Amino acid sequence: MVRTRRGLTERHHNILNYLDKRLSERGYPPSIREIGEATGISSTSVVTYYLKQLVEFGLIERDPKFSRAVRLIKEPELSVPQRVAEAVQNAVVVADELLSIPLIGRIFASAPVPVPPSDFNYFDAESSINIARSLLPSREKGIELFALEVQGDSMIDAMVNDGDIVVMKKAEQANNGEMVAVWLTGKDETTLKYFFKEKGRVRLQPANPTMKPIYVNDPQTVQVQGKVVMVIRKVDRIQSTAA
Amino acid sequence: MVRTRRGLTERHHNILNYLDKRLSERGYPPSIREIGEATGISSTSVVTYYLKQLVEFGLIERDPKFSRAVRLIKEPELSVPQRVAEAVQNAVVVADELLSIPLIGRIFASAPVPVPPSDFNYFDAESSINIARSLLPSREKGIELFALEVQGDSMIDAMVNDGDIVVMKKAEQANNGEMVAVWLTGKDETTLKYFFKEKGRVRLQPANPTMKPIYVNDPQTVQVQGKVVMVIRKVDRIQSTAA
DNA sequence: ATATAACACGAACATACGTTCTGTGTCAAG
DNA sequence: CTTGACACAGAACGTATGTTCGTGTTATAT
Secondary structure, eight states, X not given: OOOOOOSOOHXXXXXXXXXXXXXXXXXXXXXXHHHHHHHTOOOHHHHHHHHHHHHHTTSEEEOTTSTTOEEEOOOOOOOOOHHHHHHHHHHHHHXXXXXXXXXXXXXXXXXXXXXXXXXXXXXXXXXXXXXXXXXXXXXXXXXXXXXXXXXXXXXXXXXXXXXXXXXXXXXXXXOXXXXXXXXXXXXXXXXXXXXXXXXXXXXXXXXXXXXXXXXXXXXXXXXXXXXXXXXXXXXXXXXXXXX | OOOOOOSOOHHHHHHHHHHHHHHHHHSSOOOXXXXXXXXXXXXHHHHHHXXXXXXXXXXEEEOTTSTTOEEEOOOOOOOHHHHHHHHHHHHHHHHHHEEEEEEEEEEOXXXXXXXXXXXXXXXXXXXXXXXXXXXXXXXXXXXXXXXXXEOSXXXXXXXXXXXXXXXXXXXXXXXXXXEEEEEETTTTEEEEEEEEEETTEEEEEXXXXXXXXXXXXXXXXXXXXXXXXXXXXXXXXXXOOOO
């Protein structure tokens, strides 16, 4: 008869305690050699021998061959009452629904759209607006959006008022039917229109259905700068009275 | 003078996010190469370049030459009640910012506005939209708002498109300059206009500044049904092509 | 146009690291 | 006394890993 394996020994406990303490202290686990140094085991193969047993006991996990890839398996944390858990989950859903979009400037007819530079930090903008993600168009993922405030009456053919907020994303090309902000180099003018490319020319279709489209025979002069995904209008009272 | 360093760039943020996520997922930090793979940086020396800057910004610490020896610098640990309170407070702020508004139907020109009945339960509507409270006009408290979806082109003089969502509140009287939904009994028509009362008659001023107002000599036929506080337009692509 | 810091990259290199291999000692059970 | 499990050890090895070096590009102020 041969002798059978016992349970955990002092060396097992020493290793477990060191793993726990070490992660708290240094923010990253020890190497095999560091475990050996800390627990008085002079050989890396003995450390590996004990780690293998701790894996078998279900006390640690390892990712083989990666350095420092040892982690303690903790008991599931004490569960919270179900309502608190549900409330926390709901808070997560709410936080995800709210989308912060940088408000980076104004759009007006006589200048190109101030699109963000390629290294723009969308998370750290000086000014931003919040919108609900569910109000985005259905295929819009909400990534790298920016907002501009409309200045002047020049966008009314796009059904966009002075003071409205236009939510956009950068684009240099457009598909048919998308609303775009284009800079017309032939006119030195920015306009918001539905974009159609047909028979070598560009048709820019106003949102106002009673207005006629613009046809641009030289597509090179139509510089797509962004796509409009949303328009928001705060309706305050106006002060002016009509003549 | 030469260009000066900006603050954190997208790559910095990507690295920080990856470090945080990775430690939670795997129980040990990534190697330099793993950070590069996860953030699209193909060279270990560029990863080291960014990690050096994150150390300088005081956001991470490293133990030089040790493998996987990167740790995020976190705020000093709060007690559990403090951490819970802080998280709950943040959740309250976010939840308060997000306002759920019942979407109760449609508005179109040939019918009165379907205003909610006086016993309407705003919290239990069948359908609703979410908006961010900060987008409301400055004096609007967000109480007893409802939303209607615009059907048809009859509101274009109000700069409101078919498909737009109009956020309103009930009202039976209006102050000068407010945008209202009125049912004109003399015309059997609903319209959205800025409301002015002057010399015994009502002037209804379109939002489109190129259009003329309507004058109604008999104020009794102007039934104010609600005030408009916000207009939201999801801008999807359109399919129709012009003649 | 120029200068220069920031940004980016790949290669080379030395060391860290975990695994495997081989060997030895102890001890309980038959 | 023999056997086999257990414990331990050092060496060798291949790969993982972080740093250094040299080069190139870009943005920006002057």
